[in-house]
Amino acid sequence: MKNTLSAAVLLIGNELLSGSIEDKNLAHIAKTLEVRGIRVRETRIVPDIESEIVDAVNHLRNKYDYLFTTGGIGPTHDDITSDSIAAAFGVSNVIQQDVFDGINTYLSSKGVEFTPAAQRMAYAPQGAEIIYSDQSIVPGYRIDNVFVMAGVPRIMRLMLSGIIAHLKTGLSIQNAAIHANVGENEIAAALETIQHQHPDIDIGSYPQDKDSTISDYRVVFVVKGTDTDEIEQTCTEILKACMDGGHEAIRA
Amino acid sequence: MKNTLSAAVLLIGNELLSGSIEDKNLAHIAKTLEVRGIRVRETRIVPDIESEIVDAVNHLRNKYDYLFTTGGIGPTHDDITSDSIAAAFGVSNVIQQDVFDGINTYLSSKGVEFTPAAQRMAYAPQGAEIIYSDQSIVPGYRIDNVFVMAGVPRIMRLMLSGIIAHLKTGLSIQNAAIHANVGENEIAAALETIQHQHPDIDIGSYPQDKDSTISDYRVVFVVKGTDTDEIEQTCTEILKACMDGGHEAIRA
Numbered sequence: 158m159k160n161t162l163s164a165a166v167l168l169i170g171n172e173l174l175s176g177s178i179e180d181k182n183l184a185h186i187a188k189t190l191e192v193r194g195i196r197v198r199e200t201r202i203v204p205d206i207e208s209e210i211v212d213a214v215n216h217l218r219n220k221y222d223y224l225f226t227t228g229g230i231g232p233t234h235d236d237i238t239s240d241s242i243a244a245a246f247g248v249s250n251v252i253q254q255d256v257f258d259g260i261n262t263y264l265s266s267k268g269v270e271f272t273p274a275a276q277r278m279a280y281a282p283q284g285a286e287i288i289y290s291d292q293s294i295v296p297g298y299r300i301d302n303v304f305v306m307a308g309v310p311r312i313m314r315l316m317l318s319g320i321i322a323h324l325k326t327g328l329s330i331q332n333a334a335i336h337a338n339v340g341e342n343e344i345a346a347a348l349e350t351i352q353h354q355h356p357d358i359d360i361g362s363y364p365q366d367k368d369s370t371i372s373d374y375r376v377v378f379v380v381k382g383t384d385t386d387e388i389e390q391t392c393t394e395i396l397k398a399c400m401d402g403g404h405e406a407i408r409a
Numbered sequence: 410m411k412n413t414l415s416a417a418v419l420l421i422g423n424e425l426l427s428g429s430i431e432d433k434n435l436a437h438i439a440k441t442l443e444v445r446g447i448r449v450r451e452t453r454i455v456p457d458i459e460s461e462i463v464d465a466v467n468h469l470r471n472k473y474d475y476l477f478t479t480g481g482i483g484p485t486h487d488d489i490t491s492d493s494i495a496a497a498f499g500v501s502n503v504i505q506q507d508v509f510d511g512i513n514t515y516l517s518s519k520g521v522e523f524t525p526a527a528q529r530m531a532y533a534p535q536g537a538e539i540i541y542s543d544q545s546i547v548p549g550y551r552i553d554n555v556f557v558m559a560g561v562p563r564i565m566r567l568m569l570s571g572i573i574a575h576l577k578t579g580l581s582i583q584n585a586a587i588h589a590n591v592g593e594n595e596i597a598a599a600l601e602t603i604q605h606q607h608p609d610i611d612i613g614s615y616p617q618d619k620d621s622t623i624s625d626y627r628v629v630f631v632v633k634g635t636d637t638d639e640i641e642q643t644c645t646e647i648l649k650a651c652m653d654g655g656h657e658a659i660r661a
Contacts, residue, residue, distance in 0.1 A: 172613050174449045176436035177584075177631050178623075183454075184428035197426045199461070200454035202435075209451070232594045233614040234601035264594075274597030311618050332429075342484040342516075345526030349486040361424050362485040366563050371430075379429050 158383055159357055161327040164190055165217035166200045169210060169228040169238055170308055173202050181310045182227045189317060194327025194383070195223065205229060210241035218245075218303050223324065225317075228308030230295070232274040238305060243282035246300060250280050253287055256296060263294045281305075290319025299323060328383035333392050336374035337399045337406035347398035348378070351391060358382040358391050372409070410635055411609055413579040416442055417469040418452045421462060421480040421490055422560055425454050433562045434479045441569060446579025446635070447475065457481060462493035470497075470555050475576065477569075480560030482547070484526040490557060495534035498552060502532045505539055508548060515546045533557075542571025551575060580635035585644050588626035589651045589658035599650035600630070603643060610634040610643050624661070 166186055172178040180202070187197045198221060203209040210229075218224045229238030243250035257279035264271045278295050281287065285298040285305075297306045297316035304323075306316040337344070341364055352360045359381040365372050378395055382388045392408060399406035418438055424430040432454070439449045450473060455461040462481075470476045481490030495502035509531035516523045530547050533539065537550040537557075549558045549568035556575075558568040589596070593616055604612045611633040617624050630647055634640045644660060651658035 170613075171611060172615060172631065173435075174439060174452060175443060175633065176439035176449075177613065178615065179436050180432075183425075184431050187426060187428035191427060197428075198456060200426060202452035204450060231614070231616065232597045234597065234604050235613060269592060270595065272594045272598065274601075275592075275594030278594075309616060309618060340521060340527075342524050342527030342530075343522065345484045345486065346524065349526075352486050359423060361422075361429065361487060362483070363424060363430065364483065364561060366561060379424065381427065 158196065158330065158359070159328070160194065160383060161330060162195045162222040162325060163198045164195050164223040164225060165221045166197055167210075167213050167217060167224060167226040168200065168202045169205065169226060170202075171204045171235065173228075174204055182308070182313050185310070185314060186225055186317065189321070191330045193321070193324065194329050195324065196330065205235040205237055207237055207241045207244060210238065211245045214242060214245040214303065218301065222302060224303045225306065226303065227306050227313055230278065230305065230307055232272070232278055236277070239277075239280050239282060242300060242303065242305060246282055246284075248283040251283050252276075253279055253281050253285075256281070256287060260294055288316070288319045288323060290315045293319075330381055330383055331385060331388055333380045333388050334409045335378040335380070335392055335395050335399075335406055336372045336376070336409045337378065337404055338375050339399050339402065339404035339406070341376055343402060343404070344376075344398060347402075348395065351394045351398065355382075355387060355391050357384065358387055360391065360395070374405075374407075377409070410448065410582065410611070411580070412446065412635060413582060414447045414474040414577060415450045416447050416475040416477060417473045418449055419462075419465050419469060419476060419478045420452065420454045421457065421478060422454075423456045423487065425480075426456055434560070434565050437562070437566060438477055438569060441573070443582045445573070445576065446581050447576065448582065457487040457489055459489055459493045459496060462490065463497045466494060466497040466555065470553065474554060476555045477558065478555065479558050479565055482530065482557065482559055484524070484530055488529070491529075491532050491534060494552060494555065494557060498534055498536075500535040503535050505531055505533050505537075508533070508539060512546055540568070540571045540575060542567045545571075582633055582635055583637060583640055585632045585640050586661045587630040587632070587644055587647050587651070587658055588624045588628070588661045589630065589656055590627050591651050591654065591656035591658070593628055595654060595656070596628075596650060599654075600647065603646045603650065607634075607639060607643050609636065610639055612643065612647070626657075626659075629661070
């Protein structure tokens with residue numbers, strides 16, 4: 158898509174791979190970035206193993222404009238993201254005195270001990286830029302084109318809101334949707350023709366289960382692009398293709 | 410973890426990367442495999458771009474015992490999984506006559522035309538073994554250690570149920586959980602000691618938001634392994650560590 162930037166997301170944590178916890182962060186990150194003209198082009202989920210994190214970070218940060226990570230920055234033994242990011246960049250993981258002081262002050266005010274384990278949360282790779290956000294004591298950080306965030310969704314969202322201002326943006330990506338009572342097999346040929354006529358537009362076709370919470374119609378077409386006129390034109394063509402075949406279709 | 414097999418999951422589709430749709434398949438696949446001693450060790454989400462799918466398939470099928478893919482096997486222009494899997498293996502994507510006949514019979518009985526687009530669903534890479542499952546007209550398939558499934562969750566589950574019998578299994582991985590009202594920073598040191606004493610056990614520590622649907626407690630510890638006695642022993646030690654610190658904790 159013209160004049161957009163690319164991003165990857167790296168979700169770190171055994172719990173996501175084992176199905177103990179379903180990721181709630183990717184969709185929020187993707188939508189937040191998309192309106193700013195940054196498209197998520199790849200996502201990986203890796204376990205809490207340093208070599209796996211290092212390999213993924215180095216591959217993804219070189220391939221895409223931005224890399225966003227979530228998870229593994231808490232105080233427990235399986236929180237190894239900052240050590241791993243430091244290793245990926247070949248630098249040390251060092252104490253960030255301002256962050257240390259901030260957490261220390263906060264915990265003291267609550268009467269909670271600032272344990273050596275908790276102090277690990279005040280570390281970040283040498284050269285990292287700490288990024289504070291409203292309401293979050295533990296900040297995220299940036300090193301080069303890599304942004305490191307928490308895994309807990311509420312905290313991740315706070316961190317991302319603080320990160321947004323640090324990003325270059327592209328042309329905002331807009332969405333439109335058409336819901337239709339048509340079998341994908343009946344409309345596929347027309348859809349392919351329309352897609353070929355609009356190479357800068359992304360047309361997705363998503364059949365719905367009977368118990369879908371997204372639509373009562375059999376299929377949803379999602380139309381994405383940076384040019385509003387071309388999105389409208391594409392939608393009109395899809396609606397016409399459905400109706401020409403005698404199928405009910407609406408712009409949703 | 411001793412006597413277990415490894416797997417990767419490749420989720421294919423622009424809609425997952427853009428946040429239009431949240432994946433509902435990974436957790437089900439992971440849990441289904443885990444009780445059969447197969448651990449998901451990596452997951453990737455890639456867009457509907459052949460070169461991206463080919464690279465991911467070739468990397469993951471060589472690194473892990475099994476690779477499971479979801480998505481991209483429908484009739485529309487963005488359904489390019491079978492073409493891509495064939496390219497990854499360096500073979501042709503060829504018609505599977507039995508599958509073709511089955512879909513044709515089904516659609517005829519419904520009075521629906523079997524369009525050229527729909528006929529693409531009857532293709533699979535040369536050498537693939539078609540895997541039928543109850544109630545699903547379109548089957549999944551296997552080629553070498555790669556299993557290809559639909560993206561729609563209901564259909565994916567049917568396909569996976571048919572695939573299970575084709576898998577070698579390892580020692581079943583069991584789970585236990587402890588819920589505790591303790592800050593992670595207060596328990597992290599004890600938890601690390603316990604983890605080091607049980608290297609074949611995976612201990613995860615997951616802080617809960619106030620609106621968590623998983624637990625009313627502040628943190629959930631998940632204990633995984635293949636040896637029931639060692640899981641029990643580990644749980645007992647975690648409970649003791651919490652209680653010794655004066656923190657409420659229960660075996661959930």
